[in-house]
Structures are given as C-alpha cells and as structure tokens.
Amino acid sequence: MTPLRRSLMLLAACAAPVLGLGVLPAQAAPTDDIRINEVVTTGSVDDSIELVNKGTATVDISGWILKDNDNGSKFQIASGTTLAPGAFRAFDVDGKFGLGSSDKARVYLPNGSTLVDTFTWTSHSNPSWSRCPDGTGAFGPATLTLGAANSCSGSGSGSAWPGGSTIANADASNVFGSDVSGLFQDGTVMWAAQNSGKLWRLLPNGSGGWTPDTSNGWTSGKSLRFTGGSGTADAEGVTATGGNVYVASERNGDASGTSRLSVLRYDVSGTGSSLTATREWNLTSNLPSVSSNAGFEAITFVPDATLTGAGFKDESTGVPYNPAAYAAHAGGVFFVGVEGTGMIYGYVLLDSGTYTRVASISSGFAGVMELQWEPQASRLWVVCDDTCSGKHKTFAVNASGALAVTATYDRPSGMSNINNEGFSLAAAAECVGGFKPVFWADDSNTSGHALRKGTVTC
Incomplete structure (x- = not known):
C-alpha cells in the first residue's frame, strides 16, 4: 500500500461520520497487515498466540485484543507494543483464557468489535499450528517456532542453528x-x-x-x-x-x-x-x-x-x-x-x-x-x-x-x-x-x- 493511498484511507475514515459512509472495514486498513501466524495449545508453552506483520510499515498494536471462542474472556496487548515489518510477536494468553482441542484464536482492534483475523482448529497443536508461508499461507502442523519464522511440516525449512556458525x-x-x-x-x-x-x-x-x-x-x-x-x-x-x-x-x-x-x-x-x-x-x-x-x-x-x-x-x-x-x-x-x-x-x-x-x-x-x-x-x-x-x-x-x-x-x-x-x-x-x-x-x-x-x- 502506498503512503498516498494510506493517507487517503485514513482521511476517509475520519470523514465517514460526516459523509454518512460508515466505518471502513478492518480489511481496508493498514492493520490488515497483522495476521495470526502461529497457535500453540499444548506443551511447555501452551496457550500462546503469535502475530506477524506481513506489511511494509510498523503497526502499533497497543490495546489490541486476543480472544478464543468465548467472548467473555480476553487478553489485551500492552501499551507501547509495535510490530515492525516482517516481525513476529508471541503472547502467552494462559492467564486470561485457555486454548482447547477444538477452539479458535481471534484478534481485534482495541474497540473489541473490529475483527482483524481468526483461526479455528479441531484438535490440539502437535506442537504448533503454523501458517506457511508466514502471514499468508494456510495453517498446518509444524514445529514450535514462537517469535520466529515458521518451520512447517514438509517445507524443508528450519530455524537458524542455535549456536555459533564457526566449525x-x-x-x-x-x-x-x-x-x-x-x-x-x-x-x-x-x-x-x-x-x-x-x-x-x-x-x-x-x-x-x-x-x-x-x-x-x-x-x-x-x-x-x-x-x-x-x-x-x-x-x-x-x-x-x-x-x-x-x-x-x-x-x-x-x-x-x-x-x-x-x-x-x-x-x-x-x-x-x-x-x-x-x-x-x-x-x-x-x-x-x-x-x-x-x-x-x-x-x-x-x-x-x-x-x-x-x-x-x-x-x-x-x-x-x-x-x-x-x-x-x-x-x-x-x-x-x-x-x-x-x-x-x-x-x-x-x-x-x-x-x-x-x-x-x-x-x-x-x-x-x-x-x-x-x-x-x-x-x-x-x-x-x-x-x-x-x-x-x-x-x-x-x-x-x-x-x-x-x-x-x-x-x-x-x-x-x-x-x-x-x-x-x-x-x-x-x-x-x-x-x-x-x-x-x-x-x-x-x-x-x-x-x-x-x-x-x-
């Protein structure tokens, strides 16, 4: 999205109540670049949701809300939290709600009603449900890579070696x-x-x-x-x-x-x-x-x-x-x-x-x-x-x-x-x-x- 188009969209959103155009949907906003990228429901880091910024500009996600399939519980992202282009950020939601074997993960704007993205599953992760490619692909079983690029089953990719490069x-x-x-x-x-x-x-x-x-x-x-x-x-x-x-x-x-x-x-x-x-x-x-x-x-x-x-x-x-x-x-x-x-x-x-x-x-x-x-x-x-x-x-x-x-x-x-x-x-x-x-x-x-x-x- 070009800077000019983004500016025009923001201007239209501000003018919407006067012009009677209604509120623009989340899919038309820069926040459309934020996607659920990985969900973990079991293991030592169970009940975690990772977000990724697949766009080209940093997005402020302060106050955004994560939910499961229950509207009565929510996890609110801390003030001052941003996602740079291509960045990953995982949130441990266990203190607010649990992710079950048949459940969903949802992310909302701070108003709590504008849905940005959602993912539904019917069995526990083993150990991770991950998008492949990151941010744009379909979800599938994969290795756990919270906070980093996904490594999906059959993709042939792996994370960087967790140590020195010198041999x-x-x-x-x-x-x-x-x-x-x-x-x-x-x-x-x-x-x-x-x-x-x-x-x-x-x-x-x-x-x-x-x-x-x-x-x-x-x-x-x-x-x-x-x-x-x-x-x-x-x-x-x-x-x-x-x-x-x-x-x-x-x-x-x-x-x-x-x-x-x-x-x-x-x-x-x-x-x-x-x-x-x-x-x-x-x-x-x-x-x-x-x-x-x-x-x-x-x-x-x-x-x-x-x-x-x-x-x-x-x-x-x-x-x-x-x-x-x-x-x-x-x-x-x-x-x-x-x-x-x-x-x-x-x-x-x-x-x-x-x-x-x-x-x-x-x-x-x-x-x-x-x-x-x-x-x-x-x-x-x-x-x-x-x-x-x-x-x-x-x-x-x-x-x-x-x-x-x-x-x-x-x-x-x-x-x-x-x-x-x-x-x-x-x-x-x-x-x-x-x-x-x-x-x-x-x-x-x-x-x-x-x-x-x-x-x-x-």
Whole structure:
C-alpha cells in the first residue's frame, strides 16, 4: 500500500461520520497487515498466540485484543507494543483464557468489535499450528517456532542453528578413517562407535577436541563382539549409564546381509583388545522389517525420574509411565533410531534380556542418524545426515505425555553438508558465556577428519 493511498484511507475514515459512509472495514486498513501466524495449545508453552506483520510499515498494536471462542474472556496487548515489518510477536494468553482441542484464536482492534483475523482448529497443536508461508499461507502442523519464522511440516525449512556458525576440526588428521557413526560424551570421556565393529574411548586433546586413549588396550579402539564372543557388531550408536556402555547395532558384520536390530551392553573396565557383550536385546522381531543396512543408527538413555516427572505416557499401557511396573532394569528408557524408516522407539530393557516397547515416534525425517538426550534442557535431539541437509530436531514431552517436536534447526552455516551420523553435547558445566561445545562425527571422514566441533546455546 502506498503512503498516498494510506493517507487517503485514513482521511476517509475520519470523514465517514460526516459523509454518512460508515466505518471502513478492518480489511481496508493498514492493520490488515497483522495476521495470526502461529497457535500453540499444548506443551511447555501452551496457550500462546503469535502475530506477524506481513506489511511494509510498523503497526502499533497497543490495546489490541486476543480472544478464543468465548467472548467473555480476553487478553489485551500492552501499551507501547509495535510490530515492525516482517516481525513476529508471541503472547502467552494462559492467564486470561485457555486454548482447547477444538477452539479458535481471534484478534481485534482495541474497540473489541473490529475483527482483524481468526483461526479455528479441531484438535490440539502437535506442537504448533503454523501458517506457511508466514502471514499468508494456510495453517498446518509444524514445529514450535514462537517469535520466529515458521518451520512447517514438509517445507524443508528450519530455524537458524542455535549456536555459533564457526566449525572446526576436533581430531588430528586421519586418525579414525571412515565409518565413525555414534558419539556420546560421558564426563571427560567421549565414546565413539564405528561401523566396522569398534568402540573408541577418547580423551580431551588439550585444544577442545579429542584423541584416542592410549591405555588399557584402547589405542586403536576395541573390537565389539556379541555375547559368547562371536560375530562383529556393526556399531552405529552409543550411550553409557550405570558404568556400562550400550551400543546400537543393525547387523552382525560377519553376516552382513541379515538385519539384526540389537542393543548390546558392554563392560568396558578390562584391558583386552576386544569387548564381548554381557547382554544382547535383539529387537528385530518387535519392529517393522528394514534392510540390513538401514536399521539402528542411534541410541540414547533417559532416566526414569526424568520421564515420570514430565508425565511421559507408556504406549504399552496407555497411562503415565510407571518404572515400578517393570522388573529390574537400567533405571530408564533407551530410545533407538531407525535409519530406514525415520522412526524412534523407546524400550525398557530388562536385566533378564526381555524388553517392553513404551514409545513409537515419527521423527519426520527420512532417516534418524543420531539421538541425544540433553538433561539440561529436558529435550531429545534427533539428527539427520546429508540426506536431510544436516537438519536437527528437538523433542520434549508435551501435555499429552508424548515426545513431540519443539524445533527444527538447520546445520550451522559454517558447516558443509557432510555425512554427519554422530552428534554429542557437552554437559551444562562446560557452559561459558551462554554457550557450550557440541561435536559431530562424519561417517565419510571428509578431508581426513571424522570429528568436528561447534557450539550451542545453554
């Protein structure tokens, strides 16, 4: 809208009572540029409405009113609130009204009767109802991006990486070769799983990266065997808890044409050059069939207390997860990611060798290459490789007790689209200036380096 046209419209609105023309509708005013852009009804930021300015001029929205489907309740925007062109502003309306599973969001001018925009839905957001493109498109399910540009399902877009853009090598040249797939930082130790059937124990190298431990037989990594000492575990993901290391394996490398989706537990306290699993949980029969090279790629562990505190629902019972209902186990749930289907599954792995599946979650990615639980933020990181242009997602337990997407991030701008199959975050204790280190494992060993480092906000 040109400045001249806007001036004429405002003049006409002022003259309307004299000329008998009536009040111009909201659609003809500059405020037509303000639109509801995102609505969240569940989760940690439930009952929120985001507005966007899709126009070319700043709009003063002081005193504007937000409502749900009930005319008896309202949220009034504070005086002095403006929206610049292209800006987003989210409002937490929970203190004034709740947004239900079948409801609407409405925005009015300060007079409370001139409707500017409205959006109606018939089921809760999971986690967000968002316009795509911003301000002009239709609403659909999407990741949560309140206060920022939307990231809609299927749009392929993500938010900017929540950390620094600078990426650096985190290993010396040609230490590991190809096939390093899984990472897990366990205090001052980094565990690295390699597809060729190896586990590496890495120590800080003094410059922010990692180098192989040279004691107790770890210099070249240790070979991984199944229980009984047979076979070669195709190690894809790794995590640790209770003094043991757990590896997600998609097959026996000595029978590579057969899928074998297993979680293997290892005692890593010995000095030998190989490790024999002390327990195998073969989950193949409990999961949809996949090719032998498209199985487990990731594993992470979430403590029982964390899940019960968040109200996590057990899909096997349909009620909140109750650890006491299970026999002896590691004290939490293991989540595994499948490359071929992009699915995430949660299992209680009993010490006896049996198991119960307690969660089945679609990642929305073509494949899952890494999973990491971040205790500091109570969120699950889900990583795709160059297949998805290096995108990452975060999930958290929502109000319904399910793990649901909270954000989708592009890879850091300083990182090429390489075959990152491993990802690990440092602990909260390493936060400096609001950032902490993160690390990636490149399965292709691009330019002779398998490990890279960056940062993420704390």
